[in-house]
Amino acid sequence: xxQVTQNPRYLITVTGKKLTVTCSQNMNHEYMSWxxxxxxxxxxxxxxxxxxxxTDKGDVPEGYKVSRKEKRNFPLxxxxxxPNQTSLYFCASSPLxxxxxxxxxGPGTRLTVT
Amino acid sequence: SQKIEQNSEALNIQEGxxxxxxxxxxxxSPAYLQWxxxxxxxxxxxxxLIRENEKEKRKERLKVTxxxxxxxxxxxxxxxxxxxxxxYLCALDAGGTSYGKLTFGQGTIxxxxx
Numbered sequence: 001x002x003q004v005t006q007n008p009r010y011l012i013t014v015t016g017k018k019l020t021v022t023c024s025q026n027m028n029h030e031y032m033s034w035x036x037x038x039x040x041x042x043x044x045x046x047x048x049x050x051x052x053x054x055t056d057k058g059d060v061p062e063g064y065k066v067s068r069k070e071k072r073n074f075p076l077x078x079x080x081x082x083p084n085q086t087s088l089y090f091c092a093s094s095p096l097x098x099x100x101x102x103x104x105x106g107p108g109t110r111l112t113v114t
Numbered sequence: 115s116q117k118i119e120q121n122s123e124a125l126n127i128q129e130g131x132x133x134x135x136x137x138x139x140x141x142x143s144p145a146y147l148q149w150x151x152x153x154x155x156x157x158x159x160x161x162x163l164i165r166e167n168e169k170e171k172r173k174e175r176l177k178v179t180x181x182x183x184x185x186x187x188x189x190x191x192x193x194x195x196x197x198x199x200x201x202y203l204c205a206l207d208a209g210g211t212s213y214g215k216l217t218f219g220q221g222t223i224x225x226x227x228x
Contacts, residue, residue: 004157031214042220043158043203050214058215090157096214101146101207103216105157
């Protein structure tokens with residue numbers, strides 16, 4: 001089944017404890033992206049990647065890191081999480097360079113930082 | 115600065131009527147505009163994409179228009195059903211050197227009453 005998977009789905013952590021949220025897609029898509037969604041602020045892009053080893057900042061990159069070493073994986077790293085990073089996170093992929101731009105979203109990761 | 119606005123935070127209509135949602139943008143020259151549906155607690159699902167050189171796109175009961183002069187897209191659901199109740203998001207690509215950088219509107223919560 002074609003899909004985007006995220007792990008973990010739920011995570012409660014403490015301030016300052018480094019964490020990684022994994023994202024993987026099995027559709028051979030070039031483009032991958034991370035978003036956070038907060039009430040009243042909508043869906044905001046954190047980072048995106050047009051291809052392996054190519055990453056760019058979205059609108060809210062502060063406090064996050066990403067890497068794209070393989071086409072299928074795009075992990076989101078929080079080196080020192082803070083309570084303001086409590087949010088619902090979505091990973092997405094798209095066959096952007098094949099002339100088709102729709103994004104396929106993962107199920108989301110609900111992160112709570114205390 | 116670039117801005118996307120979905121004019122209605124919430125829209126309530128009766129079953130069988132046509133729902134019309136609006137997406138306005140400023141300071142963009144988008145190559146395309148997308149519409150997504152999001153159900154509570156789930157990732158957005160792609161519905162339709164319309165390119166800058168297209169005036170209208172249809173898919174079953176859905177219709178999207180794109181007016182680059184007015185900087186506006188309208189999203190219509192005809193013969194609406196309670197199952198169409200969800201949040202609908204529009205999204206624009208920044209284009210140019212920021213191709214791949216996506217910004218979403220805040221969304222319109224559509225409720226279709228039986």
